[in-house]
Amino acid sequence: MRMIGVIGLSIILAFSFVSVLSPILIEILPKNKSEFPYAPPSSKNLLGTNDIGEDVLVELFEGTRTSLIIGFMAAVISTVVGVLVGTISGFYGGKIDEVIGLLVDVFLVIPALPLMIVLAAYLEPSIWNVILVIGLLWWPGTARVVRVRAMQIRESGFVETLRCLGASNTYIILRHIIPNTTEVALAKFILSVAHAILLESGLSFIGLGDPEHKSWGMMLHYAMKRGALLGDAWWCFVPAGFCISATAMGFMLLGMTIEERYERRGVGVE
Amino acid sequence: MKEGLTLRFVRYTLTIFLIISINFLIPRMMPGDPTIYLLGEDVYAIAPELVEELRRSYGLDKPLLEQYVIYLQRMFCGDFGYSFSFGRPVLEIIAERLPTTLLLTLPPTIVGSLIGLYLGTLCGWKAERTIKKILSTGMLVVYSVPPFWLGMFFLLFFSLKLNLFPSGGAPSGENIQNFVSHVFLPFITLTVFVASHNSLLMRGIVTGTSRGEFVLTALSKGLPYTMFLHRHLIKPSLPPFIVYAAMEFGFAFSGALLVEIVFSWPGLGLTMWEAVIARDYPLLQAIFVFSALTVVLANGVADLLCVITDPRLRRA
Numbered sequence: 001m002r003m004i005g006v007i008g009l010s011i012i013l014a015f016s017f018v019s020v021l022s023p024i025l026i027e028i029l030p031k032n033k034s035e036f037p038y039a040p041p042s043s044k045n046l047l048g049t050n051d052i053g054e055d056v057l058v059e060l061f062e063g064t065r066t067s068l069i070i071g072f073m074a075a076v077i078s079t080v081v082g083v084l085v086g087t088i089s090g091f092y093g094g095k096i097d098e099v100i101g102l103l104v105d106v107f108l109v110i111p112a113l114p115l116m117i118v119l120a121a122y123l124e125p126s127i128w129n130v131i132l133v134i135g136l137l138w139w140p141g142t143a144r145v146v147r148v149r150a151m152q153i154r155e156s157g158f159v160e161t162l163r164c165l166g167a168s169n170t171y172i173i174l175r176h177i178i179p180n181t182t183e184v185a186l187a188k189f190i191l192s193v194a195h196a197i198l199l200e201s202g203l204s205f206i207g208l209g210d211p212e213h214k215s216w217g218m219m220l221h222y223a224m225k226r227g228a229l230l231g232d233a234w235w236c237f238v239p240a241g242f243c244i245s246a247t248a249m250g251f252m253l254l255g256m257t258i259e260e261r262y263e264r265r266g267v268g269v270e
Numbered sequence: 271m272k273e274g275l276t277l278r279f280v281r282y283t284l285t286i287f288l289i290i291s292i293n294f295l296i297p298r299m300m301p302g303d304p305t306i307y308l309l310g311e312d313v314y315a316i317a318p319e320l321v322e323e324l325r326r327s328y329g330l331d332k333p334l335l336e337q338y339v340i341y342l343q344r345m346f347c348g349d350f351g352y353s354f355s356f357g358r359p360v361l362e363i364i365a366e367r368l369p370t371t372l373l374l375t376l377p378p379t380i381v382g383s384l385i386g387l388y389l390g391t392l393c394g395w396k397a398e399r400t401i402k403k404i405l406s407t408g409m410l411v412v413y414s415v416p417p418f419w420l421g422m423f424f425l426l427f428f429s430l431k432l433n434l435f436p437s438g439g440a441p442s443g444e445n446i447q448n449f450v451s452h453v454f455l456p457f458i459t460l461t462v463f464v465a466s467h468n469s470l471l472m473r474g475i476v477t478g479t480s481r482g483e484f485v486l487t488a489l490s491k492g493l494p495y496t497m498f499l500h501r502h503l504i505k506p507s508l509p510p511f512i513v514y515a516a517m518e519f520g521f522a523f524s525g526a527l528l529v530e531i532v533f534s535w536p537g538l539g540l541t542m543w544e545a546v547i548a549r550d551y552p553l554l555q556a557i558f559v560f561s562a563l564t565v566v567l568a569n570g571v572a573d574l575l576c577v578i579t580d581p582r583l584r585r586a
Contacts, residue, residue: 004407106285108517111565113524114542114558115292121546121554122300122307194414201416202528207546220419224531229422232430241419249414256410 008253015247019068022061041235048235050219051226056235059214060243066215067247070131070200075192077135082142083185087177089143090150091169101147107140113202120208127210130203134196142188149181183262190255194248201244216240282570289562293555294341304330307551308351350559351552355545360556363541368560371537375526378457382464382522383515389465390472391504397477406473412466418528421459425532428455456526456533463525467518472511479507509580516572520565527561 018025039049047056089100116133123129153159153176162172203209204217205224219240223229228236297304305325325331329340344350350360393406429435435451479485480503488502530539538557545553 004403102281102284105281106288109285109520109566109569110289110292110562111520111524114527114561117542117546118296118554118558121549121551122296198414198416202418202524205416205418205528206531206543220422224422229425229532230430232426234426237419237422238426241416241422244419245411245415248416249411252410252414253407 002257004253005257008250008255008257011246011250012254015064015068015243015250018061019064022065025061026058040233047239048233050233050236051222051228056219056239059219060216060239062214063216063219063240063243064247066127066210066213067197067200067217067244070127070134070215071193071197071247071251073131074134074138074196074200075189077131078138078192078196079142079185079189081136082139082188083146083178083181085139086143086146087150087173087181090147091154091173091177093151093154097147100143104140104143104147107137108144112137113199116199116203117206117208120203125208125210127213130200130208130210133203134199138192138195138199142185142192145184145188146181149184150177153177153180183258187255187259187262190251190258194251194255197244197248197251216244278573282566285566286563289559289566290342290345291338293559294338296555297551298334298337350556353545353550353553355548355550355553360552363553364538364556364560367536367538367541368564370535371526371530371539372564374453374456374530374535374537375460375523378460378464378526379519379522382461383468385461385465386468386470386515387472387504387511389469390474391476391499391507393469394473394476395480395499395503397473406470409466409469409473412462413470416528417459417463417525418532420462421456421529421532424455424459452533456529456535459529460522460526463529464518464522467521468511468515471514471518472507475507475510475514476503479503482506505579509576512572512575512579516569519568519572523561523565523568 037049037051041048047060050056050059085100085104089097089104116137119133119137120130123133159172159176162176200209200215201217201220204215205220207221207225209215209218209221211218217240220237223233223237223240297307300307305321305328308324308328328344329337332340348361350364352358353360353363356363389405389409393402393409396402397406435455484506485502488498493502527537527539527542529535530537531543534540538561542554542557544550545557
C-alpha cells in the first residue's frame with residue numbers, strides 16, 4: 001500500500017507546484033486571447049480556447065489554485081469542528097455523547113450537496129462562502145471516527161493515572177486526548193480535501209462558484225451552459241474534469257493509505 | 271445497529287424535524303428581507319402592496335415562533351410556496367419531477383449496489399494479493415471522478431463520436447427502444463458511480479469479517495468456494511453494508527441530480543439548475559426538502575432490510 005500513498009502524494013505535490021507557479025506559467029505560455037471562440041488545440045493555444053476565446057490551459061492553471069485553496073481550507077474547518085465535537089462527545093460520554101451521537105447520525109443522513117446548493121444560492125458567490133458552506137457541513141464523518149478514538153483513550157491506563165494526579169478535564173483533553181487523535185484526524189483531513197474538491201466542482205458546475213475565481217467546476221458549468229458539450233469542443237471540459245478527478249484521487253490515495261496503516265497497526269494507545 | 275425500535279423511531283422523527291426546521295431557518299437567517307426570497311426580486315420591485323399582503327399571510331411580521339407554526343401549517347396543507355420562475359405552485363412541479371428523478375436513480379442504485387457488493391467482496395477477501403490491490407486502486411480511481419463529468423465524457427464518446435445514443439432529453443412516446451436509448455447513458459454513469467462507492471465500502475467490511483474465526487472454520491470444513499462466499503462471507507457482512515450503503519444513497523441521489531443536468535433529464539436536478547439560474551428560492555428549498563426526505567425514506571427501508579437479513583435483530 002505504501003507505493004499507492006507515494007503516488008497520491010506525488011499527484012498532490014505536482015498540483016500544488018503548478019498552483020504556486022501558476023502566475024509564472026501563465027506568463028510563459030503562448031496565449032492568444034480573444035482569438036476565436038472554441039479554437040481547437042494548436043501551437044498558439046495548447047489546449048484550445050473556450051466560448052469567449054480564452055486559453056483553456058491558462059484557465060486550468062487558475063483553476064488549480066482555486067480548487068486547492070477551497071479544498072484545503074474547507075477541510076481545515078471541517079476537521080477542526082469534527083475533532084472538537086468528536087473529542088467532547090467521546091471523552092465526556094453519557095448524556096452529552098448520546099445527544100451529539102444522535103445529531104451526527106442525523107446529519108450523516110441528510111444529503112449534503114442539495115443543502116449546500118440551497119445555502120450557496122442564498123449567500124453571495126465568493127470563495128469564502130463556498131469554503132464555509134462545505135467546511136461547516138462536512139464535519140460529522142470526522143466527528144464520528146474521532147469520537148471512537150477519544151473513547152478508547154479515555155479508557156486507557158495513563159488517563160486514569162493523570163486523573164489520580166489531579167489533572168483537570170481540559171488539560172487531559174488538550175494535552176493527551178487531542179494529540180492522540182492526530183492520526184485518525186489526519187487521514188480524515190486528507191480525505192476531506194478530496195471530498196471538498198469534488199463538492200466544490202459540483203457547486204460550481206451548477207453555477208454557484210465565485211465568478212472572480214475561475215475553477216475547474218466553473219469551466220464545466222460554462223461548457224454545459226454555452227454548448228461546448230454538444231458543440232463537440234471536448235477541450236473545454238475534458239481537461240478540467242480530468243484535473244478534478246486527478247487531484248481528488250491524489251488526496252484519496254494518500255488518505256486511504258494513512259487510514260489503512262492506522263487500522264492495520266491496531267488500536268494501541270501510545 | 272442493535273438499538274431498539276423506539277430509538278430508531280426517535281432518530282427518524284428528529285431527522286425529518288431537523289430537515290423541516292433547517293428549511294424554515296435558512297431564508298430567515300440570511301441577510302436581507304425574506305419576502306424577497308419568497309417572491310423574487312422582480313415582483314418585489316413592481317408591486318409593493320402585494321409584498322405587504324404576502325408578508326402578512328406568511329406572518330413574517332410576527333415573532334419567529336409564531337412564524338414557525340404558520341410555516342408548519344402551510345407545509346402540512348401541502349403549500350410549499352409559489353415558484354415565480356415557473357409560474358406554478360412548487361408542489362405541483364415537485365410532484366411532476368420527483369418520479370422522473372426516482373426512475374433515473376433507483377435502478378442504478380440497485381444494480382450498482384449488487385455490483386459493488388460482489389466486487390467489494392472479491393477485493394476484501396485476501397486483500398493482500400497484488401491483483402486485488404490493483405482492482406481496489408482502480409475502484410478508487412473511479413470513485414474520485416465526479417459523476418456529472420463522467421456523464422459528459424460518456425455523452426461525448428458514445429453519442430457525439432460514435433452516434434450510438436441520443437444526446438439527452440426525456441424519452442418520448444411509448445416506444446421501448448426510444449426509452450432505453452435515452453436512459454442507457456445516465457443509467458451506466460450512475461451505476462458506475464454507485465458501484466465504485468459501494469465496492470470500497472464492502473471491501474472494508476469484508477476485510478473485517480474475514481478476520482472472524484467462523485470464517486476459518488468454514489474454510490477448514492472444505493465448503494465449496496461459492497457457498498463459503500455467500501453464506502460465510504457475504505451474509506455476515508450484509509447488515510453493516512446495507513446501513514452504510516443507505517447512507518451512500520445520499521451521494522448517489524446528489525450525483526443523480528447533477529447527472530440529470532448533463533443529459534437534460536427532466537427531473538429534480540434539471541429543475542434545480544433552472545432554479546439556481548432564476549434564483550427561484552421557494553423551488554430550490556422544496557427540492558432540498560424532498561431530496562432529503564427521499565434519502566431518509568431510503569434509510570428507513572434499509573433499516574427494515576437489516577432486520578430481515580440479521581437474525582439477531584429479528585429476534586429482538
